[in-house]
Amino acid sequence: MLLVMLGPPGSGKGTQAGRLAESLNLVHFSTGDMLRDNLKRETELGLKAREYMEKGDLVPDQLILDMIMETLSADTGKDGFIFDGFPRTIPQAEGLDKMLERMNNKLDAALNLQVSDNEVIKRLSGRYFCPKCQRTYNYPANLPKKEGYCDVCDVPLQKRKDDTEAVVKNRLEVYKKQTEPLIDYYDRKSILQDIDGEREIDVIFGDLVSQARNL
Numbered sequence: 001m002l003l004v005m006l007g008p009p010g011s012g013k014g015t016q017a018g019r020l021a022e023s024l025n026l027v028h029f030s031t032g033d034m035l036r037d038n039l040k041r042e043t044e045l046g047l048k049a050r051e052y053m054e055k056g057d058l059v060p061d062q063l064i065l066d067m068i069m070e071t072l073s074a075d076t077g078k079d080g081f082i083f084d085g086f087p088r089t090i091p092q093a094e095g096l097d098k099m100l101e102r103m104n105n106k107l108d109a110a111l112n113l114q115v116s117d118n119e120v121i122k123r124l125s126g127r128y129f130c131p132k133c134q135r136t137y138n139y140p141a142n143l144p145k146k147e148g149y150c151d152v153c154d155v156p157l158q159k160r161k162d163d164t165e166a167v168v169k170n171r172l173e174v175y176k177k178q179t180e181p182l183i184d185y186y187d188r189k190s191i192l193q194d195i196d197g198e199r200e201i202d203v204i205f206g207d208l209v210s211q212a213r214n215l
C-alpha cells in the first residue's frame with residue numbers, strides 16, 4: 001500500500017503517519033525527519049538543506065527526489081510506504097509518480113488532514129519533540145506524562161528551531177503557495193481523501209485506519 005499524507009505544518013501528519021505505519025506495517029517515510037537527521041550528522045545533504053530549513057523554505061526538489069529514490073529502491077520488508085511531508089511541490093509529485101510507474105506501482109490514496117491557519121499557529125507554538133525518538137507533543141492537547149520529558153525515552157523535550165513565530169508564518173505561506181496545489185493534483189487523479197484534522201487524535205486515527213482499510 002502506498003499512501004501520501006497531506007496537510008499544513010502542524011496538522012498532525014507526523015503523529016498520524018507514524019501510527020498508521022505501525023498498524024498497517026508500512027515504512028513511515030518523513031522527509032523532514034530524514035533531513036533533520038542529515039543536518040545533525042552534518043552530511044553533504046544536511047549542509048545543503050540547512051539554510052532552507054532554518055528559514056522555513058523548501059529544500060530543492062532534486063535533492064528530495066534523490067533521497068526518495070534511494071529509499072524506494074531498497075527492500076524494506078514492509079507492506080508499503082506512507083509518505084509524510086512529501087511531496088511538497090507539483091514537480092515532487094510528478095517525480096514520485098514517474099518513479100512508481102517505473103516500478104509498476106502507483107499511489108493508493110492521498111490523505112489530506114484539514115486544519116485552519118489559527119489552529120496551526122496555536123499548535124506549532126506549543127509543539128515540543130523528543131530529540132531521541134522524534135515523537136512530538138503539544139501543549140495543551142497532547143501532553144507527556146511527566147512534564148517536559150518524553151514518555152518513551154525519558155529525555156528532556158526540545159522545541160524545533162523552525163517552530164518560532166516568524167518561521168512558522170513563512171512555512172504557512174510556503175505551504176499555501178507550493179504545497180496546497182497538490183490537493184487539486186490528487187483530486188484530479190481521484191485518490192484524494194479529506195479528513196477533518198481538528199478532532200481528537202484517536203478519533204482522527206480511527207477515521208484514517210478505516211479509510212485506508214477500505215482502499
Ligand code: AMP
Binds near residue numbers: 033058059088162
Ligand atoms: P517538516 O518536518 O515536514 O515540517 O519539514 C521541516 C523542513 O524540512 C521544511 O520546512 C523544509 O525546509 C524541509 N522539507 C521537508 N520535507 C520537504 C520536502 N518534501 N521538500 C522540500 N523541503 C522539505
